[in-house]
Amino acid sequence: MRHKSFDAMQCPIARGLEHVGEWWTILILRDAFxxxxxxxxxxDSLGIAPTMLTKRLNTLVESxxxxxxxxxxxxxxxxxVLTEMGQDFRPVxxxxxxxxxxxxxxxxxxxxxxxxxxxxxxxPVLVDPATGxxxxxxxxxxxxTPLENLP
Numbered sequence: 001m002r003h004k005s006f007d008a009m010q011c012p013i014a015r016g017l018e019h020v021g022e023w024w025t026i027l028i029l030r031d032a033f034x035x036x037x038x039x040x041x042x043x044d045s046l047g048i049a050p051t052m053l054t055k056r057l058n059t060l061v062e063s064x065x066x067x068x069x070x071x072x073x074x075x076x077x078x079x080x081v082l083t084e085m086g087q088d089f090r091p092v093x094x095x096x097x098x099x100x101x102x103x104x105x106x107x108x109x110x111x112x113x114x115x116x117x118x119x120x121x122x123x124p125v126l127v128d129p130a131t132g133x134x135x136x137x138x139x140x141x142x143x144x145t146p147l148e149n150l151p
Contacts, residue, residue: 020065020089024048024056026096029082029089032066037079065089094124 020026024046031045043053057080060066065086068078094113101110112121126135133139 020063020092022056022059024052025060026093028053028056028060029065029086030093032080032082032086033090033093037081038071038077039080042080060086091124091126095126098124 020029027046028042031042036042036045039053039057042048042057043050046053048056057066061068061080064083066080067083069081071077071079097111097113101112113124114121127133128135128140
């Protein structure tokens with residue numbers, strides 16, 4: 001069953017959900033960030049039906065989040081690679097992971113982001129690059145700005 005389209009809504013969250021709002025889609029992107037590229041890797045990791053996986057991969061390619069790249073001609077086989085747009089989804093996944101760790105942690109473990117140089121765990125947060133301040137706290141508001149008013 002197809003959900004209502006959010007594409008015409010004037011909300012960037014709704015419009016983003018139009019392309020990534022289905023749970024299999026988000027989990028496929030998660031696995032792509034873990035380095036998975038091939039159909040059987042996604043299928044084995046997720047336990048998803050092949051027909052559903054095919055639909056979701058096609059949607060991700062059509063949306064521009066993944067690109068399909070042929071790695072075998074005989075038999076024909078493709079791999080799926082994150083595009084620049086797909087790479088831009090990483091902070092969303094990290095925020096979802098932090099939310100899940102805090103409110104719905106897996107049994108007796110956490111999935112953490114670690115600094116590869118120090119080995120220290122870090123909490124993913126969104127910060128203002130100019131000030132280093134978290135943008136989810138006081139002093140930051142969400143406002144609507146017409147594109148023609150941007151520099």
